Amino acid sequence: MLALSGGVGGAKLALGLARELAPESLAVVVNTADDFRYHGLTISPDIDTLLYTLSGRSNRAQGWGLEGETWLVRDALEQLGADTWFQLGDRDIATHLLRSGRLAAGDTLSEVTASLARAMGIAVQVLPMSDQSVSTVVHSDEGDLAFQEYFVRRRCEPRVTGFSFRGQAEARPAPALQALLDSGQVSAVVICPSNPFVSVDPVLGIPGLWRQLAGLGVPVIAVSPIIGGRAVKGPAAKMMAELGLPVDAAAVVRHYSEHYPGLVTEFVLDTEDAALASELEQSTVLCNTLMQTLDDKRALARFVLQLAGC
């Protein structure tokens, strides 16, 4: 099973899948277009969310970062008059330092991510979508913003008008992802309930990638991140409204169908969205997709696996 994921929402389903599958049967491909440099560190927020979630160390109440985190470095940065709009926890900084040092020494993001996963005791494969740098640019009524500037510093307040992904046209799938695509071993693909515009599009838009996925001839299942007209977390619903789209799961289905025609074989909508499902021409199935407990995550994972015939 190949899972494509952004941050929190995707990580929840990835955790469910990790608990339901043998480690060698799951690879999670993670969006890296949120990655950025901050105080000289190279930070990969979505990869870290996956690593922290899969290793059972994520701060679930907060929705980001590590459980039991401390903030001594951030406080010291504040005392030095430095920017602290992106919250750097002390243990999180260790992750960024290891990554930054190894990237500076010439290792690839794939290699560093594999090392971090190993060090954190994660048995499933966690793969960056690409080892080349891709950066989401948010087009907004306040001009173009780097993703984290929009997302964290400006708390998603600017009205978005569109997105582009700098470097995407030159990016290649990460070597281990390409190897999986070439292996004939991928039995199914799941597009996790992540933001279609800024988490999934950066992955699927890597040149050739979505057509390769479609060409596998295996079930490709997309789980809607929109439930009953709301995003469970993050700015997806706000973005849809600002882009002039209906804020509902049907618009997510149409987004994937229009941009990647023929890719998704089955759309999973929440049971709350039964009415929408019945009006769509795409093949949809209903399930409880709100993942609050580990049981919820495992149940959705089992549903997806069953749907995929795994």
Place this chain on the structure above:
Amino acid sequence: MLALSGGVGGAKLALGLARELAPESLAVVVNTADDFRYHGLTISPDIDTLLYTLSGRSNRAQGWGLEGETWLVRDALEQLGADTWFQLGDRDIATHLLRSGRLAAGDTLSEVTASLARAMGIAVQVLPMSDQSVSTVVHSDEGDLAFQEYFVRRRCEPRVTGFSFRGQAEARPAPALQALLDSGQVSAVVICPSNPFVSVDPVLGIPGLWRQLAGLGVPVIAVSPIIGGRAVKGPAAKMMAELGLPVDAAAVVRHYSEHYPGLVTEFVLDTEDAALASELEQSTVLCNTLMQTLDDKRALARFVLQLAGC
């Protein structure tokens, strides 16, 4: 007064001078050839020692780093299996993050150092010797070692055979240093009791610098870091022995006289070294140069200032 300094020993005299002089009358020029990159951070150990000492925050018992430091990031790095041979304290990391981020954004080391000094409430000028990167290479019986590899990782154990300073030939004095040299306002120069080979030579060997200092026509006073055949701190004495030099203050005097003929107008030796002083042809004066208390530092500073006619 222009003070040339390495780390701990130089910082002690610089602190004494800072307490005796109006802030605008003192500029401390700091060796940056110890600077290195570690886990993606750009670290300037001697500059940080100056900043921490002048702001009253240095850990005097330990001889490096900050008082009351904590080690949460280092412990987390260890858990990730990362190198931790260079001890990164949590508050110290904030300094490195600010520096690394601003250098990556295109600021110069001079600009970043000035910001850090301001943020730490330091009124005297703290200047890197150069904004260009200069790196000490330690030639040893174990081959060539980067300075921190030799100094921290290998605890100065390899036998040294010499030193070179990569990038020195292309380096220029930091702009504020050059401006001071051009200003006609420098009334005296003091070479602090720092390691002649790896703290002072990197500074004085910047093309044109020592001749410019000599050309100022002002008193240039060098304080020996060797007292009674021992280095107060650091590997200076061990290095001298390995280089085949007598381990005494006279060898320090000869080192400066041979490499920078005519530069130093007065050598300050410890009272313990009266016998050596009487045998040297260079002009020497005696003083208690062991700086254990703040009073010791201020007393040596006053002695140097008096000698310089300041």
